[in-house]
Amino acid sequence: MPTVQRAQREVSTAPLPGVRKTAAKTAASEGAGLAVAQGNLAESIGGVGSTVARMGVQGFNRIQDEERERADSVAILSAERQISEWENKRLYDPQTGALNVRGKDSFTMPEQINQEYDDLTGKIESGLGTDRQRAAFARLKMQRGAGLDLTVRRHVFNEMNRYEGEELKALVENAQSSAIANALDPRRVGEELDRAIGAIKTHAPRLGMGPEAVDLQVKAVTSTAHVGVIERLLADDRDGAAKAYFEETRGQISGPAIARVEKAIDEGTLRGTSQRKADEIIAAGGTLTEQREKVKGIDDPKLRDAVNERVEHNALVKERADRELEENNMTAAYNILDKTPNIRNIPPATWATFNGATRAAMRTYSEHLIKGTPVATDLPTYYGLMQKAASNPEEFATTNLLGYRGKLDETEFKQLAGLQLSIRTGNAKAADKDLGGFRTNTQILDDTLRQYGIEPSGTDQTSDERLAIAQLRRMLDTRIEAQSTLTGKKPTNVDIQQAADDLLSQKVNIKVPGSWLNILPGGAPFFDTTTTKRLIDMKPGDVPADYRAKIIESLQKSGRPVSDTTILDLYLEARARGLVK
Numbered sequence: 001m002p003t004v005q006r007a008q009r010e011v012s013t014a015p016l017p018g019v020r021k022t023a024a025k026t027a028a029s030e031g032a033g034l035a036v037a038q039g040n041l042a043e044s045i046g047g048v049g050s051t052v053a054r055m056g057v058q059g060f061n062r063i064q065d066e067e068r069e070r071a072d073s074v075a076i077l078s079a080e081r082q083i084s085e086w087e088n089k090r091l092y093d094p095q096t097g098a099l100n101v102r103g104k105d106s107f108t109m110p111e112q113i114n115q116e117y118d119d120l121t122g123k124i125e126s127g128l129g130t131d132r133q134r135a136a137f138a139r140l141k142m143q144r145g146a147g148l149d150l151t152v153r154r155h156v157f158n159e160m161n162r163y164e165g166e167e168l169k170a171l172v173e174n175a176q177s178s179a180i181a182n183a184l185d186p187r188r189v190g191e192e193l194d195r196a197i198g199a200i201k202t203h204a205p206r207l208g209m210g211p212e213a214v215d216l217q218v219k220a221v222t223s224t225a226h227v228g229v230i231e232r233l234l235a236d237d238r239d240g241a242a243k244a245y246f247e248e249t250r251g252q253i254s255g256p257a258i259a260r261v262e263k264a265i266d267e268g269t270l271r272g273t274s275q276r277k278a279d280e281i282i283a284a285g286g287t288l289t290e291q292r293e294k295v296k297g298i299d300d301p302k303l304r305d306a307v308n309e310r311v312e313h314n315a316l317v318k319e320r321a322d323r324e325l326e327e328n329n330m331t332a333a334y335n336i337l338d339k340t341p342n343i344r345n346i347p348p349a350t351w352a353t354f355n356g357a358t359r360a361a362m363r364t365y366s367e368h369l370i371k372g373t374p375v376a377t378d379l380p381t382y383y384g385l386m387q388k389a390a391s392n393p394e395e396f397a398t399t400n401l402l403g404y405r406g407k408l409d410e411t412e413f414k415q416l417a418g419l420q421l422s423i424r425t426g427n428a429k430a431a432d433k434d435l436g437g438f439r440t441n442t443q444i445l446d447d448t449l450r451q452y453g454i455e456p457s458g459t460d461q462t463s464d465e466r467l468a469i470a471q472l473r474r475m476l477d478t479r480i481e482a483q484s485t486l487t488g489k490k491p492t493n494v495d496i497q498q499a500a501d502d503l504l505s506q507k508v509n510i511k512v513p514g515s516w517l518n519i520l521p522g523g524a525p526f527f528d529t530t531t532t533k534r535l536i537d538m539k540p541g542d543v544p545a546d547y548r549a550k551i552i553e554s555l556q557k558s559g560r561p562v563s564d565t566t567i568l569d570l571y572l573e574a575r576a577r578g579l580v581k
Contacts, residue, residue, distance in 0.1 A: 281307070475503055543567055
């Protein structure tokens with residue numbers, strides 16, 4: 001607070017030098033004008049005090065005003081900070097923010113946010129201390145509230161447009177789908193189209209689409225629905241109805257789609273006509289050749305090809321069905337024989353489905369079961385089937401192996417059945433595992449046989465020649481398998497070639513007994529003679545009687561089937577190994 005300096009007079013009591021001690025008497029010394037001077041002095045001193053007082057009050061009031069203004073400003077600043085914190089969290093929080101609420105859930109946001117804003121500002125206002133603060137806060141509240149409401153309503157407007165657009169799209173698509181699904185009901189098709197078009201005309205303008213855009217949208221939806229109905233009719237093989245519908249609605253289908261629809265109708269018409277024509281030919285019966293002859297009577301080239309394809313496809317389907325039925329019947333029959341080895345136990349209806357070869361095979365199988373002797377593998381049959389699997393797996397896959405059940409022992413029948421299953425199921429890895437070694441052995445042996453002047457797969461071979469080659473293959477397989485087991489290694493092509501050469505180069509001395517009957521002209525020698533044969537030329541009758549008896553005994557003890565094939569097989573293997581002189 002400012003201070004006022006007071007002027008004071010200091011009076012010394014020391015006498016002035018050279019001054020008289022007594023003064024001459026004057027009017028002033030006698031007191032003249034003293035009263036006036038004292039009055040003026042008093043008046044001056046009073047004026048200064050009043051001025052000083054007035055100056056102090058004004059300064060104090062100004063300081064108080066500044067402090068009140070600052071307090072009001074801080075209060076409003078704190079209030080605005082609270083509003084900003086709430087707004088940032090309430091609007092922009094990634095999880096709970098109002099601007100992250102989508103679809104119809106956002107529609108009530110303006111009222112909800114305004115209510116929450118009123119609650120917040122009410123609490124803030126209750127904490128203000130003066131009317132001035134409350135008046136300033138009212139202005140702030142109005143300003144911030146207006147901006148907040150505008151932000152939320154803009155978000156809701158965008159979400160409402162998006163939601164309305166999605167709902168409109170879904171309704172139109174559902175109406176199109178319903179129209180297509182009810183292609184056979186023209187009334188329902190019309191109702192669904194009207195529903196879609198009405199929705200577009202009502203909602204599209206609100207979404208900012210002008211009249212031209214709305215009209216384009218209506219045409220697009222109508223065209224798509226008509227095309228869908230036509231395609232559905234064609235898929236249901238109603239080519240006639242599809243063609244009639246197209247002629248009726250052609251003007252409502254967009255240009256780019258017309259060519260596609262015309263092509264589809266042509267294809268559908270061809271498909272429907274060919275199916276009806278093929279059904280007619282198939283229903284008339286006859287062999288596939290006879291049915292093909294009827295197809296040739298069709299003039300239209302495209303239709304003739306389509307009908308022929310259907311007739312041939314039907315023949316393939318029928319062939320597969322017949323094959324599966326035959327396999328099932330034969331499986332059931334062999335299961336019966338395994339339990340009770342009597343063909344009379346096979347139901348007559350099932351037995352009637354079998355041809356003569358199948359019945360003969362079942363009789364042979366039944367006889368083996370009755371005698372208690374296992375079926376002996378017929379080597380030409382076995383290797384013929386293996387060769388078919390290697391060279392023509394598609395044909396082998398459709399071969400009924402049960403037809404060879406009386407010519408294959410249990411082990412090799414199961415091997416072939418497993419191989420066939422691998423081929424049928426497309427398990428190339430398993431099939432190659434079974435056929436890999438066989439292909440190699442076959443190729444090497446066939447090449448070697450040709451070098452010796454023997455054609456391994458000649459069509460003019462006798463049964464003895466086929467048996468001899470099959471036995472040679474068995475001996476080669478047996479020798480290669482034994483070598484692999486002994487060495488623990490896979491034989492190389494050189495090993496296989498050496499084994500084949502060894503087998504083909506070996507010769508056997510065969511004793512040909514003489515006989516009195518041989519004295520006739522052209523007969524064999526009268527006395528016993530010895531002839532030399534290659535292993536491949538040996539026949540069952542060339543096995544000496546004493547060895548034959550021993551081989552039969554050995555086969556019986558091991559539970560293996562006894563036949564000319566197995567006897568000769570063991571004898572040749574023994575000769576090849578040098579066990580027989």
